[in-house]
Amino acid sequence: MPVWEEHLADSVGAPAPSAQTTAARRAYFGMISMIDEGIGRVVDALERTGVQGHTWIILHFGG
Known part of the structure; x- marks a missing residue:
């Protein structure tokens, strides 16, 4: 798990993200x-x- 995700989970008291969430975030940031x-x-x-x-x-994102 990346350090920023560990810090976020610790700072808000949330559980660490799942492997699927981590993969989705990496894909999002890659895009x-x-x-x-x-x-x-x-x-x-x-x-x-x-x-x-x-x-x-001009950038337009969405449907």
Whole structure:
């Protein structure tokens, strides 16, 4: 179990998360990292082409 999960469980008096919860959190944070990297590539491309000041990046998540 990662240290932050142990600390969270200790600080709120909650039981440690199950292996399934831990796996789901890792998958979630992995997806967020992938999105962050993709946005970074878009921003880098905008800066390289000199259009970052004339471009909006709008993200929409959900159904």
